[in-house]
Amino acid sequence: MARLPQVVIIGGGFGGLAAARQLKRVACEVTIIDRHNHHVFQPLLYQVATAGLSPGDIASPIRWILRKQPQLRVLLGTVERIDTAARQVWMDGHDAVPYDFLIVAAGATHSYFGHDEWSAVAPGLKTLDDALAIRRRLLLAFEEAEREHDPARQRTLLTFVVIGGGPTGVELAGALAEIARQALRSEFDAIDPASARILLVEAGPSILPAFPEGLRASARRALRRLGVEVREGLAVSQVEDGAVAIGDERIEAHTVLWAAGVSAAPIGRDLGPGLDRAGRVPVAADLTAPGHAGVFVVGDLASFSHQTGQPLPGVAQVAKQQGTHAARNVARLIRGESTRPFRYFDPGNMATIGRANAIADFGFLRVSGFMGWLMWLFVHILFLIGFRSRLSVLLQWAAAYLTYQRSVRLITRNPGS
Amino acid sequence: MARLPQVVIIGGGFGGLAAARQLKRVACEVTIIDRHNHHVFQPLLYQVATAGLSPGDIASPIRWILRKQPQLRVLLGTVERIDTAARQVWMDGHDAVPYDFLIVAAGATHSYFGHDEWSAVAPGLKTLDDALAIRRRLLLAFEEAEREHDPARQRTLLTFVVIGGGPTGVELAGALAEIARQALRSEFDAIDPASARILLVEAGPSILPAFPEGLRASARRALRRLGVEVREGLAVSQVEDGAVAIGDERIEAHTVLWAAGVSAAPIGRDLGPGLDRAGRVPVAADLTAPGHAGVFVVGDLASFSHQTGQPLPGVAQVAKQQGTHAARNVARLIRGESTRPFRYFDPGNMATIGRANAIADFGFLRVSGFMGWLMWLFVHILFLIGFRSRLSVLLQWAAAYLTYQRSVRLITRNPGS
Numbered sequence: 001m002a003r004l005p006q007v008v009i010i011g012g013g014f015g016g017l018a019a020a021r022q023l024k025r026v027a028c029e030v031t032i033i034d035r036h037n038h039h040v041f042q043p044l045l046y047q048v049a050t051a052g053l054s055p056g057d058i059a060s061p062i063r064w065i066l067r068k069q070p071q072l073r074v075l076l077g078t079v080e081r082i083d084t085a086a087r088q089v090w091m092d093g094h095d096a097v098p099y100d101f102l103i104v105a106a107g108a109t110h111s112y113f114g115h116d117e118w119s120a121v122a123p124g125l126k127t128l129d130d131a132l133a134i135r136r137r138l139l140l141a142f143e144e145a146e147r148e149h150d151p152a153r154q155r156t157l158l159t160f161v162v163i164g165g166g167p168t169g170v171e172l173a174g175a176l177a178e179i180a181r182q183a184l185r186s187e188f189d190a191i192d193p194a195s196a197r198i199l200l201v202e203a204g205p206s207i208l209p210a211f212p213e214g215l216r217a218s219a220r221r222a223l224r225r226l227g228v229e230v231r232e233g234l235a236v237s238q239v240e241d242g243a244v245a246i247g248d249e250r251i252e253a254h255t256v257l258w259a260a261g262v263s264a265a266p267i268g269r270d271l272g273p274g275l276d277r278a279g280r281v282p283v284a285a286d287l288t289a290p291g292h293a294g295v296f297v298v299g300d301l302a303s304f305s306h307q308t309g310q311p312l313p314g315v316a317q318v319a320k321q322q323g324t325h326a327a328r329n330v331a332r333l334i335r336g337e338s339t340r341p342f343r344y345f346d347p348g349n350m351a352t353i354g355r356a357n358a359i360a361d362f363g364f365l366r367v368s369g370f371m372g373w374l375m376w377l378f379v380h381i382l383f384l385i386g387f388r389s390r391l392s393v394l395l396q397w398a399a400a401y402l403t404y405q406r407s408v409r410l411i412t413r414n415p416g417s
Numbered sequence: 418m419a420r421l422p423q424v425v426i427i428g429g430g431f432g433g434l435a436a437a438r439q440l441k442r443v444a445c446e447v448t449i450i451d452r453h454n455h456h457v458f459q460p461l462l463y464q465v466a467t468a469g470l471s472p473g474d475i476a477s478p479i480r481w482i483l484r485k486q487p488q489l490r491v492l493l494g495t496v497e498r499i500d501t502a503a504r505q506v507w508m509d510g511h512d513a514v515p516y517d518f519l520i521v522a523a524g525a526t527h528s529y530f531g532h533d534e535w536s537a538v539a540p541g542l543k544t545l546d547d548a549l550a551i552r553r554r555l556l557l558a559f560e561e562a563e564r565e566h567d568p569a570r571q572r573t574l575l576t577f578v579v580i581g582g583g584p585t586g587v588e589l590a591g592a593l594a595e596i597a598r599q600a601l602r603s604e605f606d607a608i609d610p611a612s613a614r615i616l617l618v619e620a621g622p623s624i625l626p627a628f629p630e631g632l633r634a635s636a637r638r639a640l641r642r643l644g645v646e647v648r649e650g651l652a653v654s655q656v657e658d659g660a661v662a663i664g665d666e667r668i669e670a671h672t673v674l675w676a677a678g679v680s681a682a683p684i685g686r687d688l689g690p691g692l693d694r695a696g697r698v699p700v701a702a703d704l705t706a707p708g709h710a711g712v713f714v715v716g717d718l719a720s721f722s723h724q725t726g727q728p729l730p731g732v733a734q735v736a737k738q739q740g741t742h743a744a745r746n747v748a749r750l751i752r753g754e755s756t757r758p759f760r761y762f763d764p765g766n767m768a769t770i771g772r773a774n775a776i777a778d779f780g781f782l783r784v785s786g787f788m789g790w791l792m793w794l795f796v797h798i799l800f801l802i803g804f805r806s807r808l809s810v811l812l813q814w815a816a817a818y819l820t821y822q823r824s825v826r827l828i829t830r831n832p833g834s
Contacts, residue, residue: 037560037828054471056825063604064826073606076560076828095564129829143454143493147512187480189490391812408473409481411454411493412546 004029004071005334008089008099010079010267012039012062014316015105015299018323019330020066026331030072031097033089037061037076040128041384043316044393046168048131050175051139051183051406055128057393060385079106082270084292101294101330104271104281105323108300108314111263111278118239122256125168132412134257138176139411141255142184145191156252158196161244163236164259165202166209167351170219172257173200174354177226182355183406198228199253201246203235203260208359210313210349215359218368222353236260262314264301271295276303280311285341287326296329298322304342312344316383321345350376356401421446421488422751425506425516427496427684429456429479431733432522432716435740436747437483443748447489448514450506454478454493457545458801460733461810463585465548467592468556468600468823472545474810477802496523499687501709518711518747521688521698522740525717525731528680528695535656539673542585549829551674555593556828558672559601562608573669575613578661580653581676582619583626584768587636589674590617591771594643599772600823615645616670618663620652620677625776627730627766632776635785639770653677679731681718688712693720697728702758704743713746715739721759729761733800738762767793773818 005028009016012034023030038059047053063074075097081090088098110124123133138160145157158180162173180196187193200207200223207230208216223230231246238245243252264279271281271289280303281289287302289295299319303311312318321344329339348362350372358376359368367375377397384390400406422445426433429451440447455476464470480491492514498507505515527541540551555577562574575597579590597613604610617624617640624647625633640647648663655662660669681696688698688706697720698706704719706712716736720728729735738761746756765779767789775793776785784792794814801807817823 037556037826054473054825055827055829056471059827061604061826063601064822067604070603074604075564076557077564093564128827132829139454140493147492147494147510184480186487187478187484187491391816392809395808395812405481408471409454409478410472410476410545412472412549 005100006031006098007101007103007330008033008097009103009105010082010089011105011107011299012036012074013042013105013107013299013319015107015319015323016103017062017065018320019103019105019298019327020069020072022324022327023072023330024069026327026334028071028101028330028334030069031075031099032062032066032072033075033077033079033091033097034062035076035078036127037063038128039065039385043380044384045125045128045131046171046175048128048408049125049134049138049172050179051135051409052175052400053393053396054408055132057396058384059128065385079267082267082295084270084295087294099294101296101333103296103298103323103326103330104267104289104301105297105299105319106265106267106301107319108262108264108278110258111261112258113261115239118258121241122163122239122244122258124258125172126262135408136411137255138179139409142188142191142193143411144254146188147190152252154191155197156242157254158191158193159199159251159253160196160255160257161199161201161246161251161253162257162259163201163239163244164261165200165204165207165230165232166259167349169200169202169259170207170223170351170353172259173198173228174223174226174352174357177223177228178354179406181227183409199231199246199251200228201231201234201236203233205233207232208351211351211359211361212366215361215366215368219351219353219359222357226354262300268297268301271297276311278303286329286339287322287342288329288339294333296326298326304344306341307344317347318344350379352376422517423448423515424518424520424747425450425514426520426522427499427506428522428524428716429453429491430459430522430524430716430736432524432736432740433520434479434482435737436520436522436715436744437486437489439741439744440489440747441486443744443751445488445518445747445751447486448492448516449479449483449489450492450494450496450508450514451479452493452495453544454480455545456482456802460797461801462542462545462548463588463592465545465825466542466551466555466589467596468552468826469592469817470810470813471825472549474813475801476545482802496684499684499712501687501712504711516711518713518750520713520715520740520743520747521684521706521718522714522716522736523682523684523718524736525679525681525695527675528678529675530678532656535675538658539580539656539661539675541675542589543679552825553828554672555596556826559605559608559610560828561671563605564607569669571608572614573659574671575608575610576616576668576670577613577672577674578616578618578663578668578670579674579676580618580656580661581678582617582621582624582647582649583676584766586617586619586676587624587640587768587770589676590615590645591640591643591769591774594640594645595771596823598644600826616648616663616668617645618648618651618653620650622650624649625768628768628776628778629783632778632783632785636768636770636776639774643771679717685714685718688714693728695720703746703756704739704759705746705756711750713743715743721761723758724761734764735761767796769793
């Protein structure tokens with residue numbers, strides 16, 4: 001019997017998983033490689049960072065998710081190089097994995113716009129590890145403030161700046177305000193957590209640029225009701241330990257969170273030349289990497305501008321649909337057919353602002369407030385992987401909604417989750 | 418109005434929490450100090466280490482647990498010195514906290530019997546951080562084995578040695594066997610997790626020395642059914658990276674877990690002289706530290722031998738009852754009465770061996786197997802702190818019981834939980 005075609009998928013995020021699942025009934029052997037052993041439901045990562053959910057609620061082992069696909073192999077490791085000439089990827093530990101078809105779904109990381117030194121002071125939120133490091137920072141800030149005798153230093157410890165007014169920034173700022181004003185209220189002696197100052201800074205003209213102005217306005221109102229200072233049209237000029245410079249104002253803040261920019265995973269360089277400014281691979285209409293036969297690129301690492309002229313946004317839905325489409329094209333090539341161009345169907349945008357409040361834009365329908373939140377809740381529970389996770393998350397949210405509490409306020413130090 | 422007496426509690430474990438709660442209605446100001454912001458339900462720590470439960474399921478912030486006690490202050494930090502002459506404790510950062518009465522519930526840490534160099538290779542299980550580090554090790558061992566090409570090295574990666582046959586060791590070994598034989602079954606390609614070798618080594622004549630022989634025997638049988646090699650009467654002579662020497666046998670093992678010995682927290686030295694070999698403070702009948710007026714010692718740090726001639730075991734029940742009693746004695750002193758001697762009421766012993774199997778010894782009643790497990794489950798759910806935790810844990814266990822799965826198989830790297 002002839003050797004089956006080898007398909008290698010780099011990345012176990014939304015794009016990679018969608019591709020792997022699509023290949024289930026295709027006559028090929030699939031290898032999926034990821035740096036982490038788990039898939040993370042990114043849209044809820046901010047809930048882990050703000051102690052609302054446990055890592056186990058929003059992440060599942062990739063092996064477990066794909067356990068029903070015996071012809072599929074999962075490898076834990078980092079892909080260090082793609083050798084498109086020899087058609088193989090090199091992993092850490094010098095393992096070479098040959099491929100006939102390659103689907104690169106390596107995603108993106110934070111971008112500090114050339115100020116990588118800021119990363120130590122202003123952590124971003126991309127992985128479970130990021131979320132846990134941020135959670136630790138937030139909670140420690142209040143604990144240190146409780147022990148601090150100098151009032152000025154106390155104010156600094158209780159000042160939180162979120163940089164970047166996209167959905168993640170808005171959700172972080174909203175959740176932060178809730179922790180300070182509600183969850184921690186009356187648990188401290190020397191400080192009043194409710195006096196914490198929370199700023200949300202957006203360099204562009206408005207927060208949530210992807211949303212229509214009506215919804216933006218209600219998001220702004222909701223944030224202000226929660227006591228978040230929203231600063232729009234102000235760029236961050238400096239970030240250092242204990243302070244940030246916004247426009248020409250200097251703000252003493254112990255905790256600065258980065259939700260501003262992302263840049264594509266560096267592995268994309270092996271698929272150049274011609275990467276765009278964010279390091280993304282400008283893919284052909286069928287999602288192949290120009291000049292690299294049999295190589296598809298999907299998700300945050302791909303720049304697909306054949307539909308609107310603009311690159312599609314780096315959201316879960318784009319990654320999922322592209323992953324599925326790339327896998328279909330691989331199957332077509334295996335059957336000796338030709339590939340088809342990708343078309344994105346936009347299911348709409350959502351963002352939540354603290355407790356029981358969210359905005360949702362489905363084009364034909366725009367909702368905000370409690371109704372928006374119910375939709376947000378429904379959609380996010382629906383797409384969570386794992387029956388147990390769904391129940392557990394519903395449980396946590398129900399309890400949090402009723403008690404204003406946050407259940408996972410743990411400060412831990414070692415490797416772990 | 419006269420200044421209220423200052424009571425300082427060191428440690429937010431079972432002993433410290435029990436003391437703090439007991440002081441709720443006493444006319445005094447209470448400060449409780451802990452290195453962690455959370456109280457951990459130690460008896461279930463092995464479940465976090467073996468990916469059965471999330472840290473958030475078995476730990477709650479001390480502030481949150483004690484939120485109903487406004488006259489109580491919680492400080493996050495390490496107590497570096499007790500100055501019994503000046504009646505104050507020194508914290509990290511040179512904060513001095515004065516006290517009129519001191520309750521020391523600092524607990525114990527691992528003891529490697531003079532071989533501290535073993536700690537890096539054979540981690541113990543005392544804190545959430547320990548549990549997360551162990552979980553990471555276990556899961557990585559299987560992942561590395563999957564990528565390993567050398568069969569000998571593969572066997573080493575799939576060999577797990579648990580040192581110490583007390584309840585923790587037994588529970589770790591049982592859970593480990595379950596992960597290998599059930600949870601991970603059929604998720605790997607190059608290896609068969611079920612082929613993993615799991616050894617439980619006890620230097621004493623028998624595992625579970627605190628239990629009657631009948632229950633020990635059924636525990637042994639249960640462990641063997643799970644495929645755990647039980648080695649009794651064999652001391653560990655050497656632990657190094659990748660191998661352990663047991664008796665005169667050398668066993669190549671990538672993962673070695675330490676559940677053998679504990680020694681009291683070093684802070685006890687400030688309450689000497691006269692500490693016992695394990696570094697415990699031999700307390701008077703009323704739990705005071707001899708020669709240190711107004712200082713009480715409870716839990717693992719205390720050696721109380723006035724009841725049976727033998728020191729009481731280092732278990733949660735002893736710590737809880739002593740914490741409560743010490744607080745009562747403090748209240749008596751505040752009221753100008755004299756202290757009363759402590760008496761331990763032994764509610765019995767329990768240990769669980771893998772799925773749906775446990776042994777329980779209530780003296781008048783001895784149970785093993787499924788019935789024992791139901792009792793174990795009931796008792797542990799009952800004493801878990803936090804309504805949310807209880808529901809969540811029940812949910813996880815129900816799911817695990819039905820699916821043989823373990824829901825929290827996450828490998829993370831950074832600080833976090």
